[in-house]
Amino acid sequence: MIINHPLLGPRDSAEFTYMGDARLINRPDWQADDAVAQFTDYGYLRDNPAGAHRELWFHEGGDRSWLVVTRDTTTHEITNVELARDVARAEGRSK
Amino acid sequence: MRYSGFKVIKEALTGHRGWGPAWRDVDPQPAYDYVIIGGGGHGLATAYYLASVYKQSRIAVLEKGWIGGGNVGRNTTIIRSNYLLDGNEPFYEFSLKLWEGLEQDLNYNAMVSQRGILNLIHTDAQRDAFIRRGNAMILNGADADLLTTAQIKKRYPFLNTENARFPIKGGLAQHRGGTVRHDAVAWGYARAADQRGVDIIQNCEVTGFTIENGTCTGVETTRGAIKAKKVAACVAGSSSRLMEKAGMRLPIESHVLQAFVSEGLKPLLPGVITFGAGHFYCSQSDKGGLVFGGDIDGYNSYAQRGNLPVVEDVCEGGMAIFPMLGRARLLRMWGGIMDMSMDGSPIIDKTHIDGLYFNGGWCYGGFKATPASGYVYAHLLANDTPHETATAYRFDRFAKGLMIDEKGQGNQPNLH
Incomplete structure (x- = not known):
């Protein structure tokens, strides 16, 4: 698989470490009343769809940036690559 | 029909005209006591032990393609029980003991070879x-x-x-x-289950669950609705896709x-x-x-x-x-x-929906577990309590911190 890195251009997926569902960006609020239940879901449950999947790839063998890759799990076709930083900021995660 | 050396010789001398199909091709009945979803090794073994050991009847195995066409036919056929943790080792050793008696039990040559x-x-x-x-x-x-x-x-x-x-x-x-001829495991269990009255229904994909007031009362399939007192999912590899139809997210x-x-x-x-x-x-x-x-x-x-x-x-x-x-x-x-x-170990448990049971999460160690997985799942289905070797394979072990993590990798599934 070739991942089209937003800064570096097309890179071999073997340079990356796969870290799973991009929803992991949305760490729950540790002060919420049901924080334990939320963190259990966050830590252990996954959607695991057959089809489009947004997922985190870490460019460990490159510039060490985190990417959000949209990839079809039935064909491995990659349709979108974003910097995880941009995704997180757009969701209000990082100030 | 019982397979034996005598039968092989007799058929060889009479032109091999006496072999019948190894299992019946049946249409689904409107209702069963047990519907097992997935005609792989684990599903067929579950049906076999439900009928043979736990003396249950009115059992159907639903398979979306053909039996043995999934992971039981795609693995590297290794059997072993060399695990470390208490939650695992008794279960896998139970499985290896079942492998040792499997061919006599099923009257089927599965080429079990304890080559080490x-x-x-x-x-x-x-x-x-x-x-x-x-x-x-x-x-x-x-x-x-x-x-x-x-x-x-x-x-x-x-x-x-x-x-x-x-x-x-x-x-x-x-x-x-050692190793076992993997396809023969599916065929042997299918034949033995069929002989005990289990309906094996191929080309029958489950498209949804019938859930009323928190109780699962049957399944919707491509061959019509089928009612069941107990529905048992057994589709490792596609577990998330199936259980999503029941509104469940899995630790998989x-x-x-x-x-x-x-x-x-x-x-x-x-x-x-x-x-x-x-x-x-x-x-x-x-x-x-x-x-x-x-x-x-x-x-x-x-x-x-x-x-x-x-x-x-x-x-x-x-x-x-x-x-x-x-x-x-x-x-x-x-x-x-x-x-x-999430911890590299399987799940064999009831779900939060009454009448719906789950067996999955086998990582890449499911083949060796086939006999014990079927046995303990049949035990759970028949008795509503876990078999003594499978008490740790619960859904709630993640919430309770009771993970069975042989490699100590944590909740990173691709490292197990």
Whole structure:
């Protein structure tokens, strides 16, 4: 698989470490009343769809940036690559 | 019909006209006591033990394609019970004992071959860890044998014990481990279950669950609705896709694992060997092909095919211990989809929906577990309590911090 890195251009997926569902960006609020239940879901449950999947790839063998890759799990076709930083900021995660 | 040597000779002399189909081709009934979703090894074994051991009846196995067409026909056929943890080892040892009596039990030649499995040791720390695991195995009634390099050299003279980076310093052997003809496991269980009245319904995909007031009362299928007192999901690899129809999210990611077969060679590999410094395991099939594999590709996939970096990694692992592998040509390679769970161990449990049961999360260790998985799942279905060897395989172990993590990797499914 070739991942089209937003800064570096097309890179071999073997340079990356796969870290799973991009929803992991949305760490729950540790002060919420049901924080334990939320963190259990966050830590252990996954959607695991057959089809489009947004997922985190870490460019460990490159510039060490985190990417959000949209990839079809039935064909491995990659349709979108974003910097995880941009995704997180757009969701209000990082100030 | 009972299979026997006498029957083979009789049929040989009479033109092989007396063999009937090994199981009936049936249409679904409107209602059953038990509907098992998934006609793989585990589902068929569940049906067989429900009927034979737990004396239940009105059982159906629903399979979306043909039985044995999924992971039971895509694995590397290894059986073993060389686990460390208390939650696992009694279960896998129970499974190995069932393998030992399987062919007599089913009256079917599954080619169970206890040719032994050998885990190679490459460092002193690894030896300590393997000794500990061997002791855990022995404490649970399994067999384990620590071999020296000289003993290994005697049985496997071609192994590269002097590799500068990965010297072989010994090995942990389980002599009762080995291989089984995987397709025959599905066929043997199907035939034996069918003989006990189980309906095996192929080309019947489950499209939804009928859930009323928190109770599952049946399934919707491509061949109509089927009512059931108990519905048992058993579709490892596709567990998330199936259980999503019941509104459940699982502690599972689906990953692809590749396997490889070389061209047929003369007998050279008497048992199963595994490389301890990378991830590579290899056995030789009765047709002569070297059957081997290694790590999963490491990203979510339902594609049943993998990518080249892992092919290279697996072959490098093989070449490190087994340099002559480089002279053999690859005949086939393929991928299968694994339920990778959050701690590397399976789940066999009731769900929060009454009447709906779940068996999955087998990672890439499901084949060896086939008999015990079916047995303990049948126990759970019949009695609503877990079998004594499967009490740890609960859904709530993640919330309670009771993970069964053999490798100590945490909730990162692609590392298990």
